[in-house]
Amino acid sequence: MEHTLRVALLGGGTIGRLVLEHVRRQGLRGVEIIGVAGRGSASRGAALAAQFGLQYASDRAALLSLRPQVVLEAASHDAVREHLVELLGRGIGVVVLSAGALVDDALRREAQAAAEASGAVMYVPSGGIGGLDALKTACLAGVDEASIQVAKPPAAWKGIRYVEEKRFALDSLKGPITLFEGPAREGVPHFPQNVNIAAVLALGGIGLDRTLLRVVADPGLKLNTHTIRVRGRSGIFTVVLENVPAPENPKTSWLACYSAIAALNELGSRVRIGT
Numbered sequence: 001m002e003h004t005l006r007v008a009l010l011g012g013g014t015i016g017r018l019v020l021e022h023v024r025r026q027g028l029r030g031v032e033i034i035g036v037a038g039r040g041s042a043s044r045g046a047a048l049a050a051q052f053g054l055q056y057a058s059d060r061a062a063l064l065s066l067r068p069q070v071v072l073e074a075a076s077h078d079a080v081r082e083h084l085v086e087l088l089g090r091g092i093g094v095v096v097l098s099a100g101a102l103v104d105d106a107l108r109r110e111a112q113a114a115a116e117a118s119g120a121v122m123y124v125p126s127g128g129i130g131g132l133d134a135l136k137t138a139c140l141a142g143v144d145e146a147s148i149q150v151a152k153p154p155a156a157w158k159g160i161r162y163v164e165e166k167r168f169a170l171d172s173l174k175g176p177i178t179l180f181e182g183p184a185r186e187g188v189p190h191f192p193q194n195v196n197i198a199a200v201l202a203l204g205g206i207g208l209d210r211t212l213l214r215v216v217a218d219p220g221l222k223l224n225t226h227t228i229r230v231r232g233r234s235g236i237f238t239v240v241l242e243n244v245p246a247p248e249n250p251k252t253s254w255l256a257c258y259s260a261i262a263a264l265n266e267l268g269s270r271v272r273i274g275t
Contacts, residue, residue: 005030005268008057008068010037010083011075012045014249015097018257019072019264020052028261030268037063037071039079060086068092070121070267074260077101077192084122088114093121095263097256100188100196103208124204125263128256129197131228131239133274135205143232146205147212148184150195151176151225154217156250162190168217176218187213193251197226205230224253 009016016036023033035055038045049056057063060083063071070093073079080101087094088111102108102124115122126132135146154170157163163170163179180187184198185208195215202211218225223242230237243253266272 003030004032006034006067006069007031007264007267008035008037008063008066008071009033009045010063010071010073010079012036012038012043012048013074014246014252015074015257015260016045016048016072019074019260020048020054022261024052028264028268030270031264034068035063035066037066038075064090070095072260072264073097077189081107085110085114088120088122089118091118091120093123093267095123095125095260095267097125097127097260098192098196099124099127099199099203100192102203103185103188103199108203123263123267124200125259127197127200127259128224128241128243128253129201129226129228129239130241131230131237132201132204134237134239135201135228135230138230138232138234138237139205141232141234143206143230145212145229145231146201146210147214147229148198148201149214149216149225149227150191150198151216151218151221151227152194152245153221153224153250154219156194156224156245157191157215157217160191160194170217173217173219176216176220178214178216180213180215182213184208184211184213187215191215193249197256201228224250 036045036049037057046056072095074097080098184202188199198213202208226241228239243255246252
C-alpha cells in the first residue's frame with residue numbers, strides 16, 4: 001500500500017499559491033496537501049485556503065489539529081523563529097524556505113536538537129541556486145573559498161529597511177552598485193526576502209563567517225543573477241544562474257518557488273538521484 005505524506009503549507013504567498021496550482025494541475029506523487037496555515041483570520045493564507053478548498057489554520061494549535069507529517073514553510077524568518085523548533089519537537093518535519101533565519105546559531109542548534117530527539121527531518125532546499133551538491137562534496141576534500149553574488153534589478157531591492165537606511169538611489173541608477181559585501185552571516189539578515197540562498201550556500205558549505213556575500217542592484221538586468229564561486233583541494237568551479245523573477249514578487253525567483261515543489265517530490269519519493 002502506497003504511503004501518502006500529509007503536508008500543510010505555512011504561508012499564503014507566491015510559493016504557496018504555486019504549490020497548490022501545481023497540485024491542482026498535476027498532483028504530487030506520495031504527497032497530500034491537507035491545509036494552509038497563517039497568522040490570524042486576515043492572513044493571505046485564509047483566502048488561499050478558501051480558493052483551493054482546504055482547511056485554514058490561524059494559529060499553531062489549529063495547525064497541529066490538521067495532523068501534518070510535514071510543514072512546508074513559505075512565510076518569513078519570523079515564522080521560522082516562531083514554529084520551527086516546536087514543530088520538530090513534536091515529530092513534524094519542516095521544509096524551511098526562509099533559510100536566512102538559520103543564521104541564528106541558537107535557533108539552528110535548538111532545531112537540530114529537536115529534530116534529533118524526535119526523529120523529524122528539517123529539510124532546507126537549494127532554492128534559487130545550483131551547485132550546492134558540488135559544494136557539499138568539495139567540502140569533504142577541503143574548500144578554501146566560497147562566495148555568492150546576488151545581482152537583481154533595482155525594483156527587487158525596494159522596500160528593504162537596510163537599503164532605505166543607506167539611502168541608495170535605486171530609481172536613478174546608471175550602472176550596477178554594490179549594496180553589501182561581506183560575510184553571509186552579516187549580510188543575510190539585511191535582505192530577509194532576497195538572499196536566503198546565501199544562507200543555504202553557507203550552511204551547506206564552509207559556514208556563515210567564511211562564505212562571502214555580495215549584493216548588487218543592476219539597472220541593466222532583467223533576470224535575478226546569482227554567481228557562485230568555489231575554490232578548494234578538489235578544484236575550482238563557477239556556477240551562474242539567470243533566474244526569471246516571480247511575477248508577483250520580484251524579490252524572489254521562479255526557480256526558488258519551484259524548489260519547494262521539488263522538495264516535496266523528494267520527500268514523497270522512494271528513489272532519489274543526486275546528493
